[in-house]
Amino acid sequence: MTPEATALLLQGGEELGLDLVPHVEAFTRLLALLQEGAAQTNLTALRDERDIVLKHFVDSLTCLRGGWLDRDGRVLDLGTGAGFPALPLAIVRPELRLVPVDATAKKIAFVTRTAAALGLENVTPLTARAETLGRDPEHRGRYDRVVTRAVASLPALAELALPLLRAGGVLVAQKGPISAEELDAGRLAATEVGGEVRAVDAFALPVLGEARTLVIVEKTATTPERYPRREGVPARKPLFWRAT
Numbered sequence: 001m002t003p004e005a006t007a008l009l010l011q012g013g014e015e016l017g018l019d020l021v022p023h024v025e026a027f028t029r030l031l032a033l034l035q036e037g038a039a040q041t042n043l044t045a046l047r048d049e050r051d052i053v054l055k056h057f058v059d060s061l062t063c064l065r066g067g068w069l070d071r072d073g074r075v076l077d078l079g080t081g082a083g084f085p086a087l088p089l090a091i092v093r094p095e096l097r098l099v100p101v102d103a104t105a106k107k108i109a110f111v112t113r114t115a116a117a118l119g120l121e122n123v124t125p126l127t128a129r130a131e132t133l134g135r136d137p138e139h140r141g142r143y144d145r146v147v148t149r150a151v152a153s154l155p156a157l158a159e160l161a162l163p164l165l166r167a168g169g170v171l172v173a174q175k176g177p178i179s180a181e182e183l184d185a186g187r188l189a190a191t192e193v194g195g196e197v198r199a200v201d202a203f204a205l206p207v208l209g210e211a212r213t214l215v216i217v218e219k220t221a222t223t224p225e226r227y228p229r230r231e232g233v234p235a236r237k238p239l240f241w242r243a244t
């Protein structure tokens with residue numbers, strides 16, 4: 001990693017209250033593996049070091065805001081793609097047991113290789129759709145936290161994530177700016193599937209200042225058996241929301 005990119009990583013961490021100095025080596029290796037992987041397959045649109053450091057690494061770590069992931073536990077990353085936020089979280093929070101999940105086997109193959117190369121023993125990647133896991137007794141109701149970044153609308157995320165959480169578990173949804181309409185639909189959807197929106201944290205991405213939102217949904221009741229609906233339906237026909 002160039003000295004400039006390292007400085008941005010440390011500055012981003014500092015703005016989040018994180019000392020990333022002990023993790024520079026791990027992030028340097030992650031950056032190299034990501035650039036290598038991106039050259040071979042269509043893993044990520046970001047190629048530039050500065051973009052990867054700020055928009056993947058630092059952005060992923062913003063889900064630590066508010067302390068929702070401060071306790072150890074099982075954390076499912078829904079729609080992890082090339083491993084975000086799961087891999088940065090696994091580096092910085094070794095006490096978390098992370099299960100990065102994605103529907104695309106090629107992406108999970110990359111996450112598996114990368115976690116092994118980085119020696120991250122707290123990462124167990126899984127190729128699956130969230131809808132399938134949500135109906136599987138080995139996964140339904142088994143997670144303390146679900147994190148997710150840039151995957152779907154809030155009502156769709158509520159339907160996909162809440163079935164996976166134990167009672168009292170929490171969804172930490174990382175999004176860009178969110179409209180009042182999406183948030184309203186998300187609140188209704190959360191209630192429908194057994195949850196409640198606990199916090200909406202609008203903030204600026206460190207260094208770049210872009211708008212981001214963390215939406216926190218707590219599982220407060222049992223999810224009705226009919227949720228999640230079948231594959232593709234939660235995103236195509238989100239509850240209480242007419243996607244544009």
Ligand SMILES: C[S@@+](CC[C@H](N)C(=O)[O-])C[C@H]1O[C@@H](n2cnc3c(N)ncnc32)[C@H](O)[C@@H]1O
Pocket residue numbers: 078079080081082083084085101102103104107128129130131148149150151160
């Ligand atoms: C835009 S990418 C975001 C990837 C990553 N979270 C990030 O922030 O870089 C969305 C990912 O979610 C996955 N995905 C979407 N819906 C899913 C579902 N229902 N179950 C599992 N994976 C899903 C897609 O395969 C894709 O890799």
